[in-house]
Amino acid sequence: MERKNAxxxxxxxANKELKSLCDEYIDYLSVAKTExxxxxxxxxxxxxxxxKDIDELIKKKKKVKAGDKLYRxxxxxxxxxxxxxxxxxxEGMNILGAHIDxxxxxxxxxxxxxxxxxxxxxxxxxxxxxxxxxxxxxLALHGVIVKKDGTTVEVLIGEDADDPxxxxxxxxxxxxxxxxxxxxxxxxxxxxxxxxxxxxPFVSKNKDEKEVKEAVKKNVLKLLKDKYDVEEExxxxxxxxxxxxxxxxxxxxxxxxVMAYGQDDKVCAFTSLKAMLDVDKVEKTTCTLxxxxxxxxxxxxxxxxxxxxxxxVAELLSLMGSYSELSLRRCLAKSSMLSxxxxxxxxxxxxxxxxxxxxxxxxxxxxxxKFTGSRGKSGSNDxxxxxxxxxxxxxxxxxxxxxxxxxxxxxxxxGGTIAYILSxxxxxxxxxxxxxxxxxxxxxVTSKADIYETYKGYKVFLKEA
Numbered sequence: 001m002e003r004k005n006a007x008x009x010x011x012x013x014a015n016k017e018l019k020s021l022c023d024e025y026i027d028y029l030s031v032a033k034t035e036x037x038x039x040x041x042x043x044x045x046x047x048x049x050x051x052k053d054i055d056e057l058i059k060k061k062k063k064v065k066a067g068d069k070l071y072r073x074x075x076x077x078x079x080x081x082x083x084x085x086x087x088x089x090x091e092g093m094n095i096l097g098a099h100i101d102x103x104x105x106x107x108x109x110x111x112x113x114x115x116x117x118x119x120x121x122x123x124x125x126x127x128x129x130x131x132x133x134x135x136x137x138x139l140a141l142h143g144v145i146v147k148k149d150g151t152t153v154e155v156l157i158g159e160d161a162d163d164p165x166x167x168x169x170x171x172x173x174x175x176x177x178x179x180x181x182x183x184x185x186x187x188x189x190x191x192x193x194x195x196x197x198x199x200x201p202f203v204s205k206n207k208d209e210k211e212v213k214e215a216v217k218k219n220v221l222k223l224l225k226d227k228y229d230v231e232e233e234x235x236x237x238x239x240x241x242x243x244x245x246x247x248x249x250x251x252x253x254x255x256x257x258v259m260a261y262g263q264d265d266k267v268c269a270f271t272s273l274k275a276m277l278d279v280d281k282v283e284k285t286t287c288t289l290x291x292x293x294x295x296x297x298x299x300x301x302x303x304x305x306x307x308x309x310x311x312x313v314a315e316l317l318s319l320m321g322s323y324s325e326l327s328l329r330r331c332l333a334k335s336s337m338l339s340x341x342x343x344x345x346x347x348x349x350x351x352x353x354x355x356x357x358x359x360x361x362x363x364x365x366x367x368x369x370k371f372t373g374s375r376g377k378s379g380s381n382d383x384x385x386x387x388x389x390x391x392x393x394x395x396x397x398x399x400x401x402x403x404x405x406x407x408x409x410x411x412x413x414x415g416g417t418i419a420y421i422l423s424x425x426x427x428x429x430x431x432x433x434x435x436x437x438x439x440x441x442x443x444x445v446t447s448k449a450d451i452y453e454t455y456k457g458y459k460v461f462l463k464e465a
Contacts, residue, residue, distance in 0.1 A: 003364040006401040006449040018452040029248035029260045035077040038100040046071040064319040077292040077302040085285040092334030094465040095287040096272040099294035102262035103127030105242040114217040119198040127295030131188040135170035143240035158245040244442040263444040268340035275458035286462045304418040333426035336465040339419035343367040345435035360435040362447040365401025366454040369431040381419035383430035400457040
């Protein structure tokens, strides 16, 4: 059963709304490439839209009531938002959940070294990547260095027009005969993903001083000291991410698509955020959860497997004067959720990886995935038919374009999301998001129509689920 192309349905009003939303999305992607940058920007959105910090309310022992809008941040890497409805919260919430981490390279704790008068930063890649895609392209450094006195130094190099950029070098084609005989996973190995960082040696003004060993490294350290007032040992408490340099861009002669780094899963994070902000008075409490570490299994204190979300709901119930272990369990079990994550867009150039009838296509609207996982549905959340029927009815009633899809052919591979973690509470959960071409590559592609339809669908879900 083929789904219609959403572009064919738009009038001038819809096209203007779509353009406005996607222009804002491109700006968002261009300044929020890391989890910390996302949380910083989301916090600004929250404050501008009247959301109050839950931790501040706890300190002041304030009460929470229907109509209140709240947010809470976890370690500057995850954030959750609530719009309190008029119905008792024990009746559950309508939850959108996406992740704001993306595949990249992280700078190691002992990163800086010199070889043959070239300085490098040693990295450890994060998430599932094709390593060969990350060589010979402009890269930027985003992150923080925290010194022993607690001072935080923000690092952002490679995004402004006057900034230098960085790269991982590659072997020239003239000498690459042996390299090209290797499997794709071995063409570039993980320990070769080191960032070219500098090449000018330090020269002492004192002519009598002996020539310095590792003079390029020393010069780099001097530049870091002069600009950021940091020492080499400060890398031990640094979080610096290596990401593709440059702004998100319109893609296609008709400007119908977006090409950018990190659209998995910031396309769902952004549309969830916008839907949350644009749905005002609600009967059932709404929640948007934007979390970290999904690309490496949702682990750690800022991942979905942590207690951050559950603890925050407990605090919320306490602020409402209705906390008990039973009311917490009832609230979570009676909630409905869209696990907002991307799906693999059908690529005709690689058709053999897809099962055509159950693939997601650019331009045909938001994508619902009954299950993810790999091969025999391993690691999957498998949504029940009754819940899917409710979702279908909502979307059809509100004329939202949507499609249902799997990630690819059954035995080819698969993927996961945060859905299975939230489903452990007994709530109804289904995966839902945007179709993406080039998923996990440095530059990914999405359809503006799908972004717009997903935003519309998320609003419908928050109001009517």
